[in-house]
Amino acid sequence: MSFLPLAHALSAREDLPVPAWLFAWAASIVLIVSFFALAAGWRSPRYEELRERPLGEGLSRALLGLPAQIVCGLVGVFLLGVAVYAGLEGTAAPDRNFALTFLFVTCWLGFPFFSAILGDLFRPFNPWRAVGRAVGAGFGLIAGQRPAHLPYPEKLGRWPAAIGLLAVVWLEVIYGSGGVILEPETAAIATLFYTAYTLAMMGVFGVEKWCERGEVFSVYFGMFGRLGIFGTRDGRLERRRLFSAATSWATVPGSAAVVIASIATTSYDGASEGAFQDPMESVFEWIADAGIGLTASLRITETLFLLLCFGGVALVYLLGVRGMRTVPGAPSLSRLRSGFAHTLIPIALAYLVAHYFSLFVFQEQAQFTYLLSDPLGTGTTDLFGTASSGVDYTILSANAIWYVQVAALVVGHVIGLMLAHDRALVYWPDYRKATASQYWMLAVMVAFTCFGLYLLSVANG
């Protein structure tokens, strides 16, 4: 999040009771103990059945009925319009303009955080879905028939969303880095381009199909929503077991790429502030020496390291999958690859919380005070009387941030381990073989935990 002048933690940690690296050792021990506890006490799958409990019909009608859909859709379209307008007409100062904080902090981080608890919250507020559905309904009224769409190439699966996710993060952390700050106007123009692209794709493949497969934000936020306790089925609100809907998420090709892209982009953002600094400088100098301009060299270097992160995270996961394949009775490699992809969702969330929790807490104070009162940041409006408010950075101490980061990583990986163990029991009904297969996933989880803590430790230290 390099466009904002505040880092993930604002000051160096005070003295911790033990060195930071010992937290990685302790986290690994927690994972190993959890692994053996699962092996000893969890011998049949528990998350494969959703066990949904429909909520009251009146509540479903109130929250999911047409009036609620119209209101939520209008709210989404209005807020997107405000963000684009603020980006185009407001100040170029990124921290004073409503657009950047709203798009890249409130929405980009807020939806995953809250959807992971409550279910997919973005779907009703998705402005592009609302516009697409309204246009479709209008077409139906005028033409007297439903709009015809091309069949979506199922082989593509969620790959457009995975590539789109990398592109969004590229714009956010690479295009706007190293002194070439992402200007609110650029973000607004990119939003307008994305709107045109999304509406065109919705026109070609249908609104719901594109939201399920290719619309970056629907797929990305919806992925975290699968962890949450509320969902919908046949227009009815239902309560389900926490994490259980995640088990059916990765059945579409490209799903693993989406969750790997999520972990990789967060890792890159953290690593570029610390662990990758020296090698990035070397590569940058090497490219610049080849006669390429400084800005282009910087962007090429950062793009290479982002792709390197994607490749690295994918490699660790695929090594774990390859290891599982060696256990007698294992299904095919492709089935294992997609079958365990959902176990990475809690890890992606853990990385997101660990890296951006403090940024979210600090920046939301700005969002709901001066950015709301003075969205353009011109100093000429004070809609709610909070335009002169500031951000209280003392609300979180550096040590508190570190403990939240460690806790998020440990809990996220233990949940990942639990989901993986549960899925293994489906593929290997003999719990001993299931446990043997999960040694490999244990290594994956320990690797991701230690890597995450290392990145945070170097970035915060």
Next chain:
Amino acid sequence: MLLYAHVGHQLIWLLYAIPVLIVSGAIVKSFISQRRAERQD
């Protein structure tokens, strides 16, 4: 002293890699011994 501090800073990642190496090593070792036992049977 400064040199040691610099080298120490460069190698700090090793401390984070140790748990990964232990777990991975244990898994690979048990995998190899299992394969060997299967071949002997």
